[in-house]
Amino acid sequence: MNSEILKRAINNNTKKYLFDNFQHIFIPPCLLAKVTKKEGNKVNLKILDVNKNEDDNYPELANIDTDLTVEVDDIVVLNFLNGELEYPIIIRKLG
Numbered sequence: 001m002n003s004e005i006l007k008r009a010i011n012n013n014t015k016k017y018l019f020d021n022f023q024h025i026f027i028p029p030c031l032l033a034k035v036t037k038k039e040g041n042k043v044n045l046k047i048l049d050v051n052k053n054e055d056d057n058y059p060e061l062a063n064i065d066t067d068l069t070v071e072v073d074d075i076v077v078l079n080f081l082n083g084e085l086e087y088p089i090i091i092r093k094l095g
């Protein structure tokens with residue numbers, strides 16, 4: 001077996017193992033999100049990319065509790081407990 005092929009195989013297997021077992025390391029510690037819906041203290045959020053455009057790689061996050069005063073179309077800083085998308089925390093509102 002060619003050493004280059006072996007290197008690629010090891011690299012691919014390592015990446016797959018890390019992604020399958022440690023997905024949280026692929027999620028940035030903080031992300032920007034746009035408020036898409038607000039009902040009382042619960043909001044829906046859409047994750048934004050680096051250009052502040054909606055990022056279709058992430059699902060819309062629904063019914064997120066917040067103590068902050070936010071309105072639809074506001075941009076917020078979002079963090080995830082243990083890097084899990086199921087546990088978003090709104091840190092602050094931008095602007």
